Amino acid sequence: MQLKNIFVEGAIAPLFISDSITKHATKTNIGAHNIFLGQVRADSVDNKQVIGIEYTSNQPMALECMQAIREQIFEKYDLTCMHVYHSLGKVAVGELCLFVFTSSKHRATAINACTECVEKIKAELPIWGKEIFEDESYQWKENK
């Protein structure tokens, strides 16, 4: 089975997001969309400012895991569709690194499915973020 790719090199462009929304105009059975966008935060650690995050992944495994998450979400929620994109490589502070987009007939389904999907992505996908500081030193990100 062909696994759906979720990875985007670098930041996710806001234009890509608006294009994705536009594409759904023809799906007139949809009554609700929910979108989660992850943005790289300028955290400060020991007076050093994060300027970006560099993402790496165990890609074949991540795509298999994402397929399993997708199946679980579609089994639990009556979604019309779901789209997931995650950055790889460098993403600067203020840019977007995660885009999860769920659509359904009614809002509760789209909202709950989106939240659960984001939680699973953070907990289960083999992806790592390296926080780069302005002096080029780094620390490995930890999910809270």
Next chain:
Amino acid sequence: MDIEILFFGQLTDISGCPSVKIENPGSTEAVKEWLCKQYPGLVGAKFVMALNNQLIVVPQKITEPSIIACMPPFSGG
């Protein structure tokens, strides 16, 4: 028969390389032992292992050319 071991995230700081190939030691437990001997920094490091993309929950025999991934806690998103 060789197996390939992949390192991810902060584990690459310990291994100093993204992957190594070694003669199959026969089981996932033996791989872990080899790793801790070869890279003492891994002793006490928090990580999980996957055999051919499947998380290793119980020790397994390795009977074919395989890929073992060593993965620290995930931090995507």
